[in-house]
Amino acid sequence: MTAQTDYQQALTDITTLVSDRAQDVAAKPTPNEVSQIFCRYQGTIATPMIEDLGKGSWKNWESWQLGGAIAYLSSYGTSAAVAPLRDIEQNYPVTDIQIQAKALADLLATLDVAVSEAKQIPQVQDAIKSGNADQMARAMLLGLAQIDPDWPVRASEIQTKLFALSADSFPAINEMADGKLSQNDVTKALVEILFEDVTSGTGTP
Amino acid sequence: MANYTVQLTAPDGNYSFNRVRISLTSADHPQQACELTFTPQARTKTHTFAIANGTWDLKVTGAGFAPINEANINVAGNATNAKNLSVIFYSLHSDRNRDGTVDIAIGRQGHRTPENIRFGPNGTGAIIPVNCNQDGGNTGAGYTDNQDNHVNGDNDLDSGIAHLKIIQQSFGPPAIVPPGWALRLRISPAVAGEAAANRHFRIFDGIANNSVEVLGPETVATEIPQDIATVGAEQTYGIEAVRFAGQGFESGRAIISLLGIQPEVSGPDIPAYFFIEHVIAARWIANHHQQTVTRIYVEHSNDDDFLQSLAAAAAAENTPYPLTAATPAIAPQTNVPYLNGNAWNNFTAAGKPGLPTAASDQWLRDTMVSGYSSWPGNGGGIERQDVFMKAHRWHHLQNWVYQTLLNHDIGVFYPAVGTADAINDGNSGGNISVTPPVRKSHLIGTTDYRFGRIYYGHHRESTLDNSSRQFLAAQNMQAPIVLNVDWLRVGHVDEMMTFVKANNPGNPYKRWKLLVASPATAYQIMRDNQVAHGNATLLARPPHSPGNATANFAGLPAPGTADASATITDFLGNGVVPMYWGIPVMEANAYSYQQLRTWNIDGVEKVITDNVDKMKSAFDLSNADIIKVPVIFIPETRIDGAFGLTDKISIWTGADGGFNIYPGRNSGFRSSALTGDMPNLFSGNDHLFIPKPFGPWVVDNTVANNGYDLFERDLEQKIVAIGNGLACDFIDDWDYYHAHHGEIHCGTNETRAPFNGQVAFGNARFNNWWTALDG
Secondary structure, eight states, X not given: OOHXXXXXXXXXXXXXXXXXXXXXXXXXXXXXXXXXXXXXXXXXXXXXXXXHHHTTGGGGOOHHHHHHHHHHHHHHOOGGGHHHHHHHHHHXXXXXXXXXXXXXXXXXXXXHHHHHHHTXXXXXXXXXXXXXXXXXXXXXXXXXXXXXXXXXXXXXXXXXXXXXXXXXXXXXXXXXXXXXXXXXXXXXXHHHHHTHHHHTTOSOO | OEEEEEEEEOOOSSOOOOEEEXXXXXXXXXXXXXXXXXXXXXXEEEEEEEEOSEEEEEEEEETTEEEEEEEEEEEOSSEEEEEEOOEEEEEEEEOXXXXXXXXOSOOOTTSEESSXXXXXXXXXXXXXXXXXXXXXXXXXXXXXXXXXXXXXXXHHHHHTOEEEEEEEEEESSOOOOOTTOEEEEEEEESSTTSOOGGGTEEEESOSSTXXXXXXXXXXXOSEEEEOHHHXXXXXXXXXXXXXXXXXXXXXXXXXXXXXXXXHHHHOSSSEEEEEEEEXXXXXXXXXXXXXXXXXXXEEOOSOHHHHHHHHHHXXXXXXXXXXEEEOTTTOOOOOOEEEETTEEEEOOOXXXXXXXXSOOOOOHHHHEEOEEEEEEOTTSOEEEEEEEEEOSOOSTHHHHIIIIIOSSSEEEEOTTTTSOOOOOGGGSGGGEEEXXXXXXXXXXXXXXXXXXXXXXXXXXXXXXXXXXXXXXXXXXXXXXXXXXOTTXXXXXXXXXXXXEEOOOTTOTTOOEEEEEEEHHHHHHHHHHTHHHHTTOEESEEOTTBTTBOSSSOEEOOBTTBSOOOEEHHHHTSXXXXXXXXXXXXXXXXXXXXXXXXXXXXXXXXHHHHHHHHHHHHHSXXXXXXXXXXXXXXXXXXXXXXXXXXXXXXXXXXXXXXXXXXXXXXXXXXXXXXXXXXXXXXXXXXXXXXXXXXXXXXXXXXXXXXXEEEHHHHXXXXXXXXXXXXXXXXXXXXXXXXXXXXXXXXXXXXXXXXXXXXXXXXXXXXGGSHHHHSOO
């Protein structure tokens, strides 16, 4: 299946959904539902979608569909989407959509610079060549940390709060466990509880 | 030199002009001038000029005074020239005291009359009808009377138009209006920052049929000249409001000014005086369930059984009312006018390709909101008009609304018309409801909402459009309460609660019970009956019941299965649920009855309770006022996004595929009623038309129908316990309504008679909104 075929299938899925919903109270799918259909194809359909939007297909889309596409592009959109998003921002007649298109276009325009810089980092280049998912994710996170001054600060805040929560809980746990647990054990358990669905791979993002 | 005395006497009378200017001019000498100010105690004033003997011209001018021009006065020594002044001016009048007659008392010159619009028994400020019905002679189908520039027939004249008058006032010796005098009529916003007032009110050149607009939406200018000769001794103008208060017109008010031009006083264009009338558009009031139903609307569908059941139920009321079948499938496409600049154009909602087509559309409730408007009528009566607020929904029924429903008896107002607000499901009328009269007690004092309070749902994907929200808020009478409907797939407040009447003579603010959907109650009923009736079947038409002539249960369809029927034992067990959640064409996610049960009892119940708590903080509501109605919900779609610890129902386990996340939160579900959603009912006069829940059916050949539904029985017993004689009619709406995520309430609408405030609150002032309100 080519990316274009996948994209056309996603549009067909949406049309089918619309047909199913015609008589419902909510006569049309929600943007969230449309976004979920697109997201089933992950990033593969981003390019044909952006090309399609660039040709002005959005002029014939209703707000629920365009809202779903924008939501999808907020995860998988690239800097190529900036131009059609700006067009939507300025010309689509629904205020809510204009606001969403502007926010995403602003974000993707910033992203363009960040991605260009991060791709220059040798570790990132090596990781991409390796194709190892874990290595790629780590290298890219560290790459972003190098070019985004806020990133380490935000990560540090989360880490600090996690340790603080662990430290706050530890005296009581220590007493209950008769000294059989270390604070590191508590911290690890906290991470597992808080991020269980991500680390186990069963949850949505 | 001579002492030349000018003695002026102003006439007796009630007028507000008191200053004149005396001017003596001569070809040979410098001009002499002075100003005199009269008081009620000193109507005669003199001024002595020390002037040279010779020929002088005398001019006396003043706002509201007929000018005196006396030329070639030969001054030869001391003399006195005594004149009796005439007062002539034009004043503006409206029905300020709301008795149906234009008040002829002269307003305070240069000030608003009244200064502030006030309500209560002695309130002041003319109330102008929002003339949004269709009396005839309109521009076209879909046009209301106030969407064209003329008076639409005699009935419109009597019932849809208020009056405004210009009256010539004169005091003292008769005088002729000088030829240079002129009048101008102006309309302005009463509050700075609001849109031009001629977009909100229209003034006609008279009060006859076909009188035409002189100031209004189609008049570019906000000020126009009025011919003094045409005005004569008095001229009456018709006035209507083009819209209710709302976006860009939050106050609902305007000021209408009469400008008196006297060139000899202030030049040819600058007014010498103003009279200003302060007026307000009539308000729109949403109907609540304590008002008597006068007509019920439902789509003329193929579901004859449902239609007949509903018609029979309406006819069985002690105060019966007719049923009108809406026909969207044959209603021609009908344009919806909106004001574009100074012209009425055809509206297409943002992002929509054109008008809805003619097709079936059963959602009467979602199309519009039942309400009315009232105002003091001409001649002393009260005018009242049923007015539906058109919801910002762009679907087939809209054509029927504008083609058929809009008529002499029914007005329609569309707050979002002409805006760029998005169409979404949160805009629907099913997401806008009204409490009966309620009271909010404070530490000191109370706030009484005698017309009830509007409540609507906020959904992060489909919240009520901005224009409709502003419209509801600007009516300033039924202060809206915002509930959370993120947990619902459709997202309408009628899916989780409604009010029914209760007899409580001692407290007019508690003559109701709040019915709330409760999964916990549903499961408790099943647990209570597990031993005795574990095989009682849910989600099936019982044997030999309407819709099922067989001797077996006929299972009902639900997402993923043609037969969703299951027993109490199933629902309380841990087997696999035959339904699935997810986007129907895309995914099928199996889950267990145990997951469904925990999610319902600990998740759905919690989010509904949170909404009840919002109601508790908005008005006096205790648990004793609440009836919990058994309903089981199912997950329908899953929401994207990362969840946090507080989004989990139990923090000790994971998301459990969404079943451990509170509905409506990230990674959680949006849901719909699985069993018939009984609170989503139609509240009639002494009957409740309740969607059949198809809850657990206990076979019992010793009773009528050879059995009974435990959920129906539970609700019916609770309604009987209210003790006010409400009858429960359980109606099968599964196929055409429930299966499409709606119920009887969603599929009906109604008109209702005015609430009798006098009976409820013991004082006739509470019959009309303008006397009922304080301040």
